[in-house]
Amino acid sequence: MSAIIPETRASRMAHLKQRISNISLNFYGILGYLFLYTPIVIVVIFSFNDSRSTAQWAGFTTHWYVDMITDSQIIISLWNSLFVAIVSTIISTIIGTLAAMGMERYRFRGQLGMDALLYLPVIIPDIAMAIMLLLFFNLSGIGFEVWNVNIFGINLAVPYSVIIGHVAFNIAFVAIVVRARLSQMDRTLEEAAQDLYANTWETFRKVTLPMMMPGILGGALLAFTLSLDDFAITFFTSGAGFNTLPVRVFGMIKKGVTPKINAISTLMLAMSLILISFSLISRKRGGEDQSIEMF
Amino acid sequence: MIDGFAVELRQVVKKFGQVTAVDKVDLQIRDGEFFSMLGPSGCGKTTSLRMIAGFEMPTSGQVFIGGEPQGYLPPYQRPVNTVFQHYALFPHMSVYQNIAFGMEMQKVDKNEIQQRVGETLEMVHLSGMDNRRPKQLSGGQQQRVALARALVNRPKVLLLDEPLGALDLKLRKAMQVELKILQDQVGITFIYVTHDQEEALAMSDRIAVMNQGKVHQLGTPEEIYEAPANRFVADFIGESNFVPGVMQKMGPPAEISVTGTEQPIAVEWLEDGINAGDAVVVSVRPEKIRIHPMGQAPTYPAMCRLSGQVEKVIYLGTDTRYLVRLNEESAVVVRLQNIISGGGHFNEGEKVDIRWDSAHARVFKE
């Protein structure tokens, strides 16, 4: 009997320790979330604050949102943001996917160097990238032409330099995500397709591409988000008079933080949330499918 | 078909950089045959199969399918289909889509596709699983889908690379039987790669035993078991005793003096290239040897007899294994069937005579 008691006591102690550590883990977890989300919650709340002051609550209003959507400058910059994001996402997804396939599928001289070069835009600070691009456009003189588009009656004038700049940094992110996906793909699947009379193109279309799709979508979503989010590169490469939403907000903030900026921030937050839910849903739906689960 | 062979390899060599994976292999695989390539890991089985399928191109030599030289034809232009070791089912397609894939690529009529997929599913006992995803199937079921996906195309030749390798033993045995029955049914030539000799012996019409890129012997299961061509084959297939000795007399009758004994023994079959005075090994299967109490072995002509002492007795249910030590250097394993219950006819430490018919011994280079 006596031999058993210390054991139970020991196991009880272990149990207790486990619980304490669980509780403290939860505590730190909650602290972490508080730290992350308190500022966001404050921004959202104060976007509904019926006062010019951003320090004191003075009742609920949607006034700032009305203000926001009737400000044609903001609307134009929002469309600019979306237009740049969509165009640069499409281009960088195609180029990034091809780059990923090239790097993953072929062995060639200087591959390590190419790898490093591809990852460079991910590692170097935005500001450095922005300055490099600015220098490039200045020296080469290309890119400052403007793409005139009309969306729902709103005229946009988007400099090619901004789109090129966004494509330049997005390619790297797309390539990395797609490549991760490709490296996990079983090559014998492609052999199986070829064995079943699919030629090179059919193999790509029927097997490789569908298998890569989660990676491509993930990469595109990442590119879209980064592009919407970008400030430095747009700011440096756009020249005067062209604003995306973040650049516009930066301009407004110089005159002081107003609840209208809170409203814009809330709008951007909402857009991010929608994008995140998209990616979560697409992952979940893919859950039945081993190919997508690996992503 | 010009020469009547389903597949033929002529002087095929495959090098990967410095490694010679397949070394001047000649094979002629007959129409409708269940042909196995058997050998230890890395001997070049998969590489040979991949060259037939068109996934690898020979460094030199030629592969013929149905008498036609394949040259550098890509896999999708060869009339063969493959069952991959890990099945390689398309995870983003249903069972039906997987099986229909080959026919769709060949632009087979929709109705015919539907009919053939149905028939093939029935053949592999998977009817009603059309809409499942590969991930929703067990290993054995996935195996059947892989088989169906290949067979449905009615290829001239089916290539199988260790198709049962990922299954547990029991399922493996069941699938062996099923595969064999299926092959009889469809009458397609099967080329089957395995490193499991029992599997190869049980299923094949003929077996090519390979090692280090070379074919060491090609024959029926009985031929390669009963009459191994060299020491590697004797060692790799089943169990063999190797008793060292020296070639005394080339004969006939040829004679060998077993190391550590005085009396020479007679042998009938010698590997090519053995000369008098060479060091050799006499190879005898454990079940071909008889044991007698010392001095009681009967003497016939063509009977080889050696004396020794029982060192170890292992009772194995259907039979008993005796390790009989002949001298310092050599011992032989003898296997006796337990026809009469009780097993232990001889005890450890007992002095015994062993004998075998000289027709059952094969002499290989040391």
Ligand SMILES: Nc1ncnc2c1ncn2[C@@H]1O[C@H](COP(=O)(O)OP(=O)(O)OP(=O)(O)O)[C@@H](O)[C@H]1O
């Ligand atoms: N793509 C390749 N590149 C370099 N070497 C290779 C390649 N494929 C095979 N080899 C080498 O060729 C030899 C034969 O390989 P192979 O895969 O044909 O063996 P195997 O008989 O199928 O073996 P296992 O039973 O292990 O599957 C091995 O030494 C292997 O390392």
Ligand SMILES: [Mg+2]
């Ligand atoms: Mg292999």
